[in-house]
Amino acid sequence: MTKVSEFQDKSVDQLGDELTRLKKEQFNLRFQRASGQLENTARFRVVRHDIARIMTLLRQRAPKAGAAPQPSAAPQTPKPKRKGIIRRAAARLQRQPAGKK
Numbered sequence: 001m002t003k004v005s006e007f008q009d010k011s012v013d014q015l016g017d018e019l020t021r022l023k024k025e026q027f028n029l030r031f032q033r034a035s036g037q038l039e040n041t042a043r044f045r046v047v048r049h050d051i052a053r054i055m056t057l058l059r060q061r062a063p064k065a066g067a068a069p070q071p072s073a074a075p076q077t078p079k080p081k082r083k084g085i086i087r088r089a090a091a092r093l094q095r096q097p098a099g100k101k
Helices: 004-008 012-035 042-061 084-095
Strands: none
Touching (some): 004 042
């Protein structure tokens, strides 16, 4: 199992290359498992966790898309509330037999 500190020292390009390598390895492990040739089953879990670690680091380093929306000059009007819940409840009450409430 690879530690996060080993991945933190790498650049974004190096992490992308490592991610590609791990995804290929995961693909090959999946085929080995399906054909019954996989001997080290623990490796499958280790590869999955390493992929998750790299993806987390890449997400943390990526610039936030839409982190701070720009204030608009005109105030926005609130959206009208949906009344679908009220309609469904009214329809359900109409379908119930007369004895039940």
